[in-house]
Amino acid sequence: MDGTHTRDDAIPDRLTLHVGDEERLFERARRRSTPTELVVSPVELHQRNVQRRLRGAELPTDAFRFVDPVAIGGRVLEAAGRSTAAVDRVDRLSLIRSVLEAAGSDDPPGLSLPPGASPGDPRRVEQLRADVESITNFHPERIAGWTDAATGLDGPIDDEAAEILDVGLGVERALRSRTADAVSETALLRRATRSITATDGSAWDDAYPAIERLTLLGLSSLSAPHTDLVHGLVAATPVEVHVHFREGTGEYLRRRVPDLLAVSDPGAEAFE
């Protein structure tokens, strides 16, 4: 766990990637009247572990504001006066059930069922939708990348991979037509990302005026929605972003980040 961090040409200036090395955070613990650093960790108990370490070392936590990634999207949209209503998983499953039932009727809404899925199996369909979202963030360039990846596979896996994409996009589209709210909390994060880039960063500034640095901690993966948020932040705001991968997967993920960032217009989606 030595100080392995990267600043190469493919990585934007204000993005620093670490493998492990969380102790760096403790060096920045100091008294502040307002927090200047957002500390973001996807696992709920990890925030508690960091706070426990800070307390144990008798370090002040004033400089940090601990949040989960979803809360960031909500706050940015709220500050912009936009709706933050999102369908939760319980309701999403029930909406999917009705989408599937409609698809089984005489009037199919252009939705083919994935292999092994039946109208009684909304969880599997939701899993496909969530996987497509986490891998592509519904970004047009990544959707094209998925299609390329599928085409490169042997049959019949090529068709299966292509069909999974169709189902994922089809369900997402069908869900959007059935609710005025955001389909998921991830959709809020995507909206927030677009809002940050479209306003040249002022949407971020309205939500987090005092924040100078965002630290993502304890990652075992970097989903497309999180990648695009990070991308949008370093492109449109002066915020310094530090990503700390976990040690077992960090080297791999660090090498993949330049390609993950190589999409234009982060937060853009394939739906009009």
Added chain:
Amino acid sequence: MRAADRLALSAPIDAPDVPTVEIAAPTRRDEARSALAAAAALREEGVPVRDIAVVARDLDPYEEPLFRAALQYDVAPVFWTQFRVTRTRPYALVESVCEALSGDVADRETLLRPLELRWSPGGSGGAPTPSGSADSETPSGDWPIEPRAVHRTREALPDGPRPLPEWIESIESTEDADDRVRRFAEWLDAAPAPEPSSVASLLGEAVDGYADRGLPETKAADSPALLDTETDARAVVRVRTLVRQLRRKLADRLDAGTLERLWGDVAELVGEIATQRPGRREHSNARALDVFEANDVWALEVPYVIAVGLTAEEWPKPPRSVLPPEFREAVLRGEGTTGSLAPQPAWVGGRDRDQFVDALRAAGRCVVLTRHTRTPGGEDAARSPLLDHLDTRRVAEESRRRLVGADRGLPPELRAVVADEPRGTRGSPEGDRE
């Protein structure tokens, strides 16, 4: 370069700076006993209990054997685990009330089920007493009704389903039926059709009744560590939240016309909400041994970490994915335009690898790694390939037996670590340091 990317997910793991001790036991139960015996023996050597943590990749198969072993070695464990509210009594109570109200008729088991789950009238007094029946008829004002009295009433009541008003009559005309059962049946019968507010207040009353009178029963019967009481109290908090969520969700569903004003539909919605919203049992007890899932130990610092379940089948255990393996492999490789797709290292055990490393790094003094060598079906359980990254000190079977036996002797491999401890850093055996 691309091949190297993929290989990075199986690259060597740096061994920790502290000794690693490996204990292999025949069965999972033996393994759990070995882990807890090691914790108990360390404590007897003066290591404070707060300086020891047990870590499992997945607590599900280990919670029960670890709990039993903890009782045997007189250690109070605290499981930091997904809190399964559906397995708790307050949840079962709410569910049973909905079920007793579902449909036009109820059978005697369904009717009495909430009483078995310690239904008690909410608030300070009794259930609404309709005109004509005086309180003095109640043989005992005590709630909840004793299990024996509920049992006696069930024996005395007729078989077969019937509507609530008939049950009330039947209870009144049955000599051996406890009058408190009648009051409960009247409370049920007075329930209005399910509207968001009425559902919230009726179920809220049931939860309040439980908190006031059911919970003390758990406490009275509990062991000194009060583990069941803790579970019960947390469940009350969770079920209260659940009732609030239910009110909102019911309103939405009724507006959308996707749900009818039927208690059966309410019961189903309760189940839907409860199984979708796992909470965590967050609890810190300075006298208890922390048992964590591996995903939660990232960035923790504990001198002695005991990691269980290091078999090839269980750690690593990549999650099942709905995506074809060939496609996942292509995304992991990320060649050409596929490089923009976000890969999940978990597909090939990456998260398990992270968690294994996290468990190693959490340890400040020593890591004990345990595994079992036989499945319940009697097949061989192979050693986890993650252990190949370490040069562990292996405990001989003879030493392991002594560890779990009556004299609880520390294996030489662990004794060496404890003996090596700088003087003056050991606390009292109870070790209430926080």
